[in-house]
Amino acid sequence: MSNIVVVGVQWGDEGKGKIVDLLTESADVVARYQGGHNAGHTVMIRNEKFILHVIPSGILHKGKTCIIGNGVVIDPKSLIEEIEGLKSRKIAIGKNLYISGRAHVIMPYHTMLDGKNEQAKGNKKIGTTGRGIGPAYVDKMSRVGFRMIDLLDSRGFKEKLKANLSDVNFLLEKKYHNTRLRPERVYSEYMRYADYLSPFITDAVVLVNNLIDKGKDVLFEGAQGTLLDIDHGTYPYVTSSSASAGGVCTGLGVSPKKIDGIVGVMKAYTTRVGGGPFPTELTDKLGEDIRLKGGEYGATTGRPRRCGWLDFVSLKHAIRINGFTSIALTKLDVLDEVDKLKVCTAYTYEDPYKRCECSKKGVACKFTDMPQDANVLEACKPVYKELPGWKTNTQGVKKLKDLPKQARAYIDYISESLNVNIDIISTGQRRDEVVVLKNPFK
Numbered sequence: 479m480s481n482i483v484v485v486g487v488q489w490g491d492e493g494k495g496k497i498v499d500l501l502t503e504s505a506d507v508v509a510r511y512q513g514g515h516n517a518g519h520t521v522m523i524r525n526e527k528f529i530l531h532v533i534p535s536g537i538l539h540k541g542k543t544c545i546i547g548n549g550v551v552i553d554p555k556s557l558i559e560e561i562e563g564l565k566s567r568k569i570a571i572g573k574n575l576y577i578s579g580r581a582h583v584i585m586p587y588h589t590m591l592d593g594k595n596e597q598a599k600g601n602k603k604i605g606t607t608g609r610g611i612g613p614a615y616v617d618k619m620s621r622v623g624f625r626m627i628d629l630l631d632s633r634g635f636k637e638k639l640k641a642n643l644s645d646v647n648f649l650l651e652k653k654y655h656n657t658r659l660r661p662e663r664v665y666s667e668y669m670r671y672a673d674y675l676s677p678f679i680t681d682a683v684v685l686v687n688n689l690i691d692k693g694k695d696v697l698f699e700g701a702q703g704t705l706l707d708i709d710h711g712t713y714p715y716v717t718s719s720s721a722s723a724g725g726v727c728t729g730l731g732v733s734p735k736k737i738d739g740i741v742g743v744m745k746a747y748t749t750r751v752g753g754g755p756f757p758t759e760l761t762d763k764l765g766e767d768i769r770l771k772g773g774e775y776g777a778t779t780g781r782p783r784r785c786g787w788l789d790f791v792s793l794k795h796a797i798r799i800n801g802f803t804s805i806a807l808t809k810l811d812v813l814d815e816v817d818k819l820k821v822c823t824a825y826t827y828e829d830p831y832k833r834c835e836c837s838k839k840g841v842a843c844k845f846t847d848m849p850q851d852a853n854v855l856e857a858c859k860p861v862y863k864e865l866p867g868w869k870t871n872t873q874g875v876k877k878l879k880d881l882p883k884q885a886r887a888y889i890d891y892i893s894e895s896l897n898v899n900i901d902i903i904s905t906g907q908r909r910d911e912v913v914v915l916k917n918p919f920k
């Protein structure tokens with residue numbers, strides 16, 4: 479029996495969908511613990527592409543139990559569309575999907591406020607997905623949010639909605655010069671969603687813990703990535719939930735004692751979507767080539783992703799926070815045509831305020847640990863080590879020995895420098911395009 483967490487090591491979009499899908503074969507249960515429909519997990523099955531937003535990827539496998547935990551925020555309209563979309567593609571959904579009654583609900587005003595808040599930030603905007611994620615978590619923390627269980631109490635829902643909308647409408651009208659939201663309209667819309675979703679709503683804490691106690695293998699599916707974590711990411715350019723491994727305990731009500739392994743999904747290079755510092759970003763033709771070859775466009779919003787070299791300083795930070803027991807390295811084949819690879823081993827930084835000892839001595843500061851301040855990170859310059867590329871097609875390689883020696887040297891360099899076990903290497907989009915050296919469930 480094993481319970482394994484799968485977490486993104488960078489700024490999300492590392493290819494977690496494929497790794498979760500691969501590992502789901504060995505699991506009985508797949509449970510999501512944070513985020514919402516800002517996530518987009520792409521899974522290729524045979525030549526069919528599935529993009530999942532809030533439903534765990536395990537839904538694509540027969541006989542697996544999928545759980546959406548209390549740490550997730552749910553837009554009922556989008557979830558219903560996702561369910562219907564999957565059903566129309568012959569994916570059975572019924573007693574294989576459960577939603578925590580404690581999960582918070584995204585309301586129409588959350589989505590509106592997400593857009594308005596971003597607009598108001600001008601060039602300091604975060605570049606959110608515009609799905610209402612941040613405002614929904616704000617209401618959760620302010621203790622005025624709706625939970626899925628509230629959808630089942632129509633009278634209570636109506637009263638609370640009236641109270642919430644009086645504040646929200648004040649903001650919409652006075653600050654944003656928007657029209658008011660009408661409580662009756664929101665109420666009847668959400669009661670329709672309640673009718674549809676009520677069979678899925680359960681006490682997921684009891685459910686997941688009972689399944690663990692019965693000896694079932696559970697895969698905890700993370701969304702986004704460690705550098706987007708609300709506490710440990712590049713704040714404020716982050717999402718509003720705990721994307722790193724610690725989120726499992728709060729986002730599902732599972733004790734850390736019950737977690738047996740933590741798999742970090744790491745792309746062989748780095749991408750980021752939205753605003754915020756990215757020291758190893760490639761703004762030249764090579765960055766564009768990587769974006770094209772890697773299909774680096776957001777699965778949820780279609781936005782082009784910013785691409786860059788692997789960054790050991792931020793990876794070390796992610797490794798420290800999550801304590802990965804193994805790493806799945808993805809999209810290695812995207813680097814096939816690159817002549818020379820670069821890996822960032824440290825940052826240099828010139829302090830404009832001359833506060834630190836280095837600047838007093840007239841030399842640049844050197845960071846091997848990630849600075850806490852996004853403004854400092856923004857001004858950091860990467861120090862690179864160069865490694866030879868392999869200039870060979872690796873797509874679909876399934877055995878380590880079949881990878882070119884420069885590709886193996888790149889993998890060994892990452893593994894040794896960061897002191898991590900790289901147990902899975904993904905060499906293409908399809909489920910079978912992968913080298914599995916060790917299955918974390920076995």
Ligand code: IMP
Nearest residue numbers: 490516517518605606607716717751752
């Ligand atoms: P939010 O989660 O929509 O509030 O967006 C906050 C930041 O997280 C923005 O930079 C988004 O682009 C980023 N983000 C949110 N979800 C994902 C994801 O699934 N992959 C990559 N970036 C994401």
